[in-house]
Structures are given as structure tokens and as C-alpha cells.
Amino acid sequence: MKILVCISHVPDTTSKINFTDDNSKFDTNGVQFVINPNDEFGLTRAMWFKEKQGASVDVVNVGGAETEPTLRKALAIGADSAIRVNTAALDGFQVAKQLAKVVQDGGYDLVIAGRESIDYNGGMVPGMLAGLTNANFVNNCINLEVDGTNATAVREIDGGKETVATTLPLVIGGQKGLVEESDLRIPNMRGIMMARKKPLTVVEPVDANAETSAVAFEKPTPKGAVTLVSPDNLDELVNLLHNEAKVI
Amino acid sequence: MSVLVYTESEQGKFKKTAFEVASYAKAVATQLGTTVTAVAINANDASALGNYGVDKVLNVSNSQLDAFNAKTYADVLKQAAEKENAKVVIVSSSADSKYLAPLLAVGLNAGFASNVVDVPSSTSPFTVKRTAFTNKAFSMTTIDTDVKLVAVSNNAFGLVESSGNASAEDFSPTLPESGVTVQSVDKATDKVTIADAEIVVSGGRGLKGPENWGMIEELAEVLGAATACSKPVSDLGWRPHSEHVGQTGKPVAANLYIAIGISGAIQHLAGINASKVKVVINTDAEAPFFKAADYGVVGDAFEVVPQLIEKLKAFKAQQ
Numbered sequence: 001m002k003i004l005v006c007i008s009h010v011p012d013t014t015s016k017i018n019f020t021d022d023n024s025k026f027d028t029n030g031v032q033f034v035i036n037p038n039d040e041f042g043l044t045r046a047m048w049f050k051e052k053q054g055a056s057v058d059v060v061n062v063g064g065a066e067t068e069p070t071l072r073k074a075l076a077i078g079a080d081s082a083i084r085v086n087t088a089a090l091d092g093f094q095v096a097k098q099l100a101k102v103v104q105d106g107g108y109d110l111v112i113a114g115r116e117s118i119d120y121n122g123g124m125v126p127g128m129l130a131g132l133t134n135a136n137f138v139n140n141c142i143n144l145e146v147d148g149t150n151a152t153a154v155r156e157i158d159g160g161k162e163t164v165a166t167t168l169p170l171v172i173g174g175q176k177g178l179v180e181e182s183d184l185r186i187p188n189m190r191g192i193m194m195a196r197k198k199p200l201t202v203v204e205p206v207d208a209n210a211e212t213s214a215v216a217f218e219k220p221t222p223k224g225a226v227t228l229v230s231p232d233n234l235d236e237l238v239n240l241l242h243n244e245a246k247v248i
Numbered sequence: 249m250s251v252l253v254y255t256e257s258e259q260g261k262f263k264k265t266a267f268e269v270a271s272y273a274k275a276v277a278t279q280l281g282t283t284v285t286a287v288a289i290n291a292n293d294a295s296a297l298g299n300y301g302v303d304k305v306l307n308v309s310n311s312q313l314d315a316f317n318a319k320t321y322a323d324v325l326k327q328a329a330e331k332e333n334a335k336v337v338i339v340s341s342s343a344d345s346k347y348l349a350p351l352l353a354v355g356l357n358a359g360f361a362s363n364v365v366d367v368p369s370s371t372s373p374f375t376v377k378r379t380a381f382t383n384k385a386f387s388m389t390t391i392d393t394d395v396k397l398v399a400v401s402n403n404a405f406g407l408v409e410s411s412g413n414a415s416a417e418d419f420s421p422t423l424p425e426s427g428v429t430v431q432s433v434d435k436a437t438d439k440v441t442i443a444d445a446e447i448v449v450s451g452g453r454g455l456k457g458p459e460n461w462g463m464i465e466e467l468a469e470v471l472g473a474a475t476a477c478s479k480p481v482s483d484l485g486w487r488p489h490s491e492h493v494g495q496t497g498k499p500v501a502a503n504l505y506i507a508i509g510i511s512g513a514i515q516h517l518a519g520i521n522a523s524k525v526k527v528v529i530n531t532d533a534e535a536p537f538f539k540a541a542d543y544g545v546v547g548d549a550f551e552v553v554p555q556l557i558e559k560l561k562a563f564k565a566q567q
């Protein structure tokens with residue numbers, strides 16, 4: 001089985017979010033970038049397929065050269081080779097179109113992407129990629145088994161979960177649950193050394209425009225101080241929620 | 249040309265979010281000087297949509313659509329959008345809608361903005377405000393394609409009633425092969441789900457063990473709320489994973505979020521920041537959650553929650 005894992009290069013959750021150029025650009029100054037958490041679960045599940053059932057695992061990112069350390073980290077975790085599509089990621093549609101070309105050229109059976117990335121939280125790329133490549137699609141995937149060309153997936157739904165049957169080629173939008181958090185892999189020294197020798201191919205983008213653009217960013221207005229209510233005066237809390245906040 | 253809106257229903261009954269997206273669609277249609285057409289799939293009483301500004305309902309009724317399927321549903325909406333020559337298509341942020349929306353975007357070749365929290369600030373260029381960076385910022389996003397797809401955040405716009413009559417029309421799209429078959433569903437049907445809830449009552453590790461969740465459930469019941477939890481609570485198996493909220497769990501955009509015995513780590517806040525009013529109950533006055541909260545009680549959950557339940561019961565009895 002040929003597996004492609006999409007890796008988004010995102011600011012670490014604890015990063016302070018700031019903007020430059022009159023609030024039109026994300027300020028990367030001092031920001032630590034990591035593998036998108038949802039993608040990390042997918043990458044570890046791909047490793048499981050590789051080790052238990054035999055599969056090749058490639059990772060891909062659409063982005064400039066600055067994303068290569070993130071791809072190297074994925075190689076250190078165990079992916080066989082990495083592909084970087086050499087263009088800035090502008091919006092979900094444009095990224096999905098670039099990835100679709102990689103999927104078609106590589107003839108992948110299974111594409112694992114994260115349910116959403118923690119920078120723009122679009123939740124667009126996995127579904128768009130499935131649509132563009134005519135593959136089956138399972139979103140919010142929390143477990144996946146593959147037997148030949150048949151796949152069984154469990155996905156989270158509002159208020160519970162659902163088990164579905166489908167076939168390869170398949171794209172999933174994965175998340176926590178694909179593997180246990182305790183099973184997530186951290187690159188070790190050997191992995192890091194090996195990653196240096198693994199192929200990281202840079203491919204040129206196809207012609208695809210972004211369909212949306214972030215023209216300006218805003219930060220939420222700073223919140224006023226919390227109103228503290230004494231534990232001995234909970235009537236006051238009920239009163240505030242009813243009359244001031246108007247939420248009950 | 250009209251604004252097309254997908255109004256979700258469950259077992260024939262519209263979800264609350266259906267009325268919310270209809271209200272939103274009406275506001276956009278007013279800006280554009282056009283009408284609203286809703287797509288209702290296997291819904292019993294489509295006329296209810298008229299109260300939220302819908303002018304026309306395309307009623308789709310087909311037992312093949314009883315179980316949700318993203319690809320098939322996306323195709324139904326695509327055919328409806330084409331039939332109506334819709335330039336703006338609106339869906340909710342339910343798990344189902346977020347599942348079908350990217351497929352629909354491809355089908356319609358439409359630029360797609362998700363997590364939208366307000367009506368367009370401009371219709372030309374079409375510009376919407378959406379959350380980004382796990383709710384730490386907003387992005388003003390333009391959609392540059394001819395057809396535009398918008399997913400509205402839950403509880404962001406609210407319900408706006410208007411007096412109108414929706415005309416109804418039967419619509420029979422052709423249904424493609426779905427490629428994905430549902431084998432089994434494991435869902436508590438009698439419970440308010442986190443996604444639909446206006447109020448969410450959430451418990452953290454401060455509750456010490458699963459045996460103490462009775463009071464969380466009781467508080468939720470009094471408020472008609474959904475129950476949720478922090479990540480360690482689901483990791484420890486005290487509560488099901490489907491209740492875990494935060495960056496790696498479910499997003500919560502409720503009107504009221506009550507956090508009990510939760511410290512307010514940044515990864516937790518990332519998932520709940522979009523909620524409007526936050527109440528925190530915590531023994532530790534230094535817990536970071538107090539910085540993010542609107543109202544707080546520094547106190548022991550085991551004393552505060554039972555009392556709060558009594559106060560709320562008394563309050564509800566008076567209403």
C-alpha cells in the first residue's frame with residue numbers, strides 16, 4: 001500500500017499570535033513551528049500500517065523552504081521520503097490542487113490528512129483533495145483498518161461515533177484517536193541521523209490560484225476582568241447570567 | 249439568482265442550526281437584494297423555515313438519504329445550487345456540514361470560507377470575518393470565485409425571526425454512488441450534543457473521578473445543556489472521547505460555557521474561546537481560566553455545584 005501523509009507546518013499552540021504590515025500578514029517572528037497535531041496522529045497511524053501490514057509512507061507539504069525542518073522531523077519519525085511543493089500555501093483550495101497533482105503522480109492508495117490545521121482551521125484540504133482526485137473520503141476519522149482494497153473507518157459524529165465501510169483509494173481527515181496519544185512518536189537520535197539521508201524532493205507547483213484571500217487580521221478585543229461571585233452568594237451568579245449576560 | 253442554504257434535519261425535524269443558517273442566509277440575501285432558497289432533505293414540515301426568512305424550499309424526499317452521506321448530500325446541494333443559479337451557498341458548522349462542504353466546494357468550483365462569525369462586511373468583494381489561529385484571531389477573508397460557499401459558526405449569528413411564507417417545491421436530484429456505507433452508529437440520542445448546545449457544562453480533572461459526574465449531569469439537565477470535559481478526563485476514561493473539548497477535541501461555540509475544575513490550559517481554551525459567556529468554578533484563584541472567564545467563583549466544586557443546581561431550579565421554577 002502506498003500512503004501519503006499531508007503535513008501542515010503550523011505555529012505551536014502556545015505561540016503568541018501577532019500580525020505585521022498593517023495587520024495583513026502573520027508575524028512569524030519568534031514563532032516555533034511544528035507538525036500540525038492532527039497530522040501527527042495520522043503520521044503515527046501510517047507508521048503502524050508500515051510496520052504491521054507493509055506500506056510505503058511519503059509525506060508532503062505545500063510551502064516554502066522554511067517548512068523543510070518540519071518535513072525532516074516527519075522523516076525522523078519514520079516516513080520513507082518527503083515531497084515539498086515549492087509554493088506558498090495560500091488557501092485550502094490552492095493547497096488541495098497542489099496535493100492532488102502529487103497524489104495523481106504518485107498513485108497513492110491512501111492519503112491521510114489532518115481534520116484541520118491549527119493555523120487557519122479551515123477543515124478544507126482533506127475533503128477538497130478527495131473531491132479533486134475522485135477518492136472516497138472519511139472525515140473526523142478516529143480509527144482506520146485496511147484489508148486489501150477494503151477499508152473500515154470509525155469517525156466521530158456529533159454525540160457519538162459511526163463505523164463506515166469504504167474502498168481505496170481513500171482520503172481521510174484524521175484526528176486524535178487514530179492512535180493513542182501515548183503512542184505518538186518522538187524522533188530519536190537514530191531517526192534524526194537517518195532522516196538526513198532520506199530523499200526530500202522539491203517539486204514545482206501546478207498553476208492554481210487561491211480562491212479566497214485573508215485581506216486583514218484582527219485580534220479579539222481584550223476581555224474585561226472576570227466578575228467574581230462569592231461561593232456564598234450564588235443567587236448573584238444566577239442573577240448576572242439572567243439579567244446581565246442574558247444567557248439563561 | 250438566489251442565496252441557497254442547507255437546512256439540516258434529524259428524523260424529519262429541523263435542527264436549531266437550520267433556523268440559524270436560514271436567518272444568516274436571509275441577512276445575506278437582503279444585502280444582495282435577492283431571495284433565499286433552502287434545501288430540506290427528508291424534513292417533515294418545511295413551512296417552519298418561512299419564519300426565518302426562507303422564500304422557497306426545495307423538498308428532497310428519498311429514503312436513500314435517510315442516513316447522512318457527505319458525497320451524496322454534497323451532490324444534492326450542487327444540483328440544487330445549479331438549478332437555482334445560486335451565487336452564495338450557506339451551510340452550518342455541524343460535523344456533517346463540515347464534512348460535505350469541501351466536496352461541495354469542489355463540485356461548484358466555489359471558494360469556501362469556514363468558521364464565519366458575521367454577515368459579509370462587503371458583498372463586492374465578498375468579504376467575511378472568520379476565526380483563525382484556534383480562535384486567537386479573526387481573519388477578514390474575501391472569496392473571489394463566482395460562486396461562494398460559507399460555513400457559519402454555530403451560535404455566531406443567532407435566530408432572527410421574520411414573518412414570511414416559504415413556498416415549497418419537490419426536488420428530485422439524481423443520486424450518485426456514495427462510496428462510503430454506514431455500518432453502525434453509536435450515539436446517545438436522548439442527549440443534547442455539544443455541537444447543537446447553547447449551553448455546555450464541562451468538568452475537568454478537579455472533579456477527581458467519574459463517580460462525581462452526577463452533579464455535572466444534573467446541572468446540565470437543569471440548564472438543558474450538553475456535558476463536556478477536558479482532555480485528561482477523557483484520556484483517563486472518566487468520560488467518552490466525544491465529550492473532550494479543546495484544540496485536539498471538539499470545538500465549542502456555545503452561548504454559555506461553564507468550566508468546573510478545569511485549569512484553563514491554552515489547548516483547552518483554544519477549543520472553547522468562541523463561546524460567548526464563560527463561567528469558571530475553581531478552588532485555585534490563580535487558575536489561568538479566570539483570565540479568560542466572564543464570571544468566576546473561587547470555590548470547591550463539590551460545595552458550589554450542588555448549591556448552584558438548587559438556585560437554578562428555583563430560578564427556573566419562577567420563569
Ligand SMILES: Cc1cc2nc3c(=O)[nH]c(=O)nc-3n(C[C@H](O)[C@H](O)[C@H](O)COP(=O)(O)OP(=O)(O)OC[C@H]3O[C@@H](n4cnc5c(N)ncnc54)[C@H](O)[C@@H]3O)c2cc1C
Binds near residue numbers: 037481495515
Ligand atoms: C498538543 C496538546 C494538545 C492538547 N489538547 C487539549 C485539548 O484539546 N483539550 C484539553 O482540555 N486539553 C488539551 N491539552 C492538555 C492541556 O494542556 C491540559 O493539560 C488540560 O486541559 C488540563 O485539564 P484539566 O484542567 O481538567 O486538569 P488540571 O490541569 O489537572 O486542572 C484541574 C483544575 O481543577 C481545579 N480543582 C481541583 N479540585 C477542585 C475542586 N474540588 N473544585 C474546583 N476546582 C478544583 C484545580 O485548581 C485545577 O485548576 C493538550 C495538550 C497538548 C500538549
